[in-house]
Amino acid sequence: MTLLADSQHLDVDLAVIGAGLGGTGLAASLRQRGFDGTILLLEAGRGPGGRASTRRRRDDVIWRLDHGAPCFSFSQQPQGPLAELWNPLLDQGIVQPDLGLVVGLSETGCLVDPPEHPLLQGPRFRGVPTMASVPEAFVRAAGSKTQGAFGERISRLRRESGWWCFSGQRRARSLVVTGNLLAHPRSLAMLGWPDVPLRSAVPLTVDPLLDTALAQISDMDASVRWNLMLEFPRCTDHLPRQIWLTTDAQERFGIERMVLHRQHDQRLGLVVHGIDDGSPITPASQPGLLLEQESRQRKALTELLRPWPELAQALPLARSLGVMRWGASQPLDHPLPKSLQWCEPSSVGFCGDWIAGPGFGMAEGALQSAVDLAAQLV
Secondary structure, eight states: EEEEOOOTEEEEEEEOOOSSSHHHHHHHHHHHHOOOOOOOEEEEESSSSSGGGGGGETTEEEEOOSOOOOSOOOOSSSOOHHHHHHHHHHTHHHHHHOOOEEEEEEETEEEEEOOOGGTTTTTTTEESSSSSHEEEEEHHOOOOTTOOOOOOOOOEEEEETTEEEEEETTTEEEEEEESGGSSTTTHHHHHOOOSHHHHHHHHHHSSSHHHHHHHHHHHHEEEEEEEEEEOOOOSOOOOOOOOOOOOHHHHHHHHEEEEEEEEEEEEEEEEEEOOOOOOOOOOOTHHHHHHHHHHHHHHHHHHHHTSSSSHHGGGGGGGGEEEEEEEEOTTTTTTTTGGGSSGGHHHTEEOOBBSSSSTTHHHHHHHHHHHHHHHOOO
């Protein structure tokens, strides 16, 4: 991957906003299909990953913490073009089956069978050594004509003379967005924007396909998670990989699951996936909400960790690494139809696990949407 030396002055064939699993998978799938154009990956994070990001620390070079998705979930073993994209990662050892123990936890703090959640029903894989290894591998597979601009959030879009225009003088002939924040009205309050960027860039009636897509996106709900990250001292207990709370337990504690990450020196990383309580999220309210979520989740852990005495006793000594807010659109009743994934008149497409099709709402869906869109673009 080439980092942009002068990313403010660049014309490319395709710009992809979001370098998560869908965006990087799209770039790799395009190359597999012979696409020879230039690709620009625009990402608000520090590098490829999205919800498959990995937290690294400057003061501890061996510390790794997957603070988003703990594994890649599929409904079945990859088939067809999806397998062509995924199987080379298996062959190279970049992913491996996730055989970690998964347990359930009831509202009374008792161990039970894990819930029948779609993320747990089919094959699961882990990135090696981290989840971020997978999107990083896709970027490498996308070749030297794929460039990345990281640490930048795109908030304004313009469509001029057949080009998509971003900040500075960057332009792209086609645009793909891998989440729907730039298309959803929730961005107005959450990020303090004056309008929906895609809607302001392409006025109503210019592209009927995009009009229909934006109307459907506006009806979607977002799934928000407040992920608390903790570092525990060395722990010798035999511990599960994932602890899923039952529905009643989730309602009581406001937590969906907990994921444990054993480090090389037997220290432990714990990521708590906290459920949003519906409080309005704005640039002004978010700092306070982060503090509230951390306090609430640490209090809940005093009960939730009781089945593992060593972990419960070490909780007061656990070092906080902060709370990460994740937003994901998983509209169970209204996914975006594949027929609206590419809007030809305005040269804009959509990619991600919120697109209808196999594996919707999981890693499989993100990658399937990538290979489906690549087939339309080539």
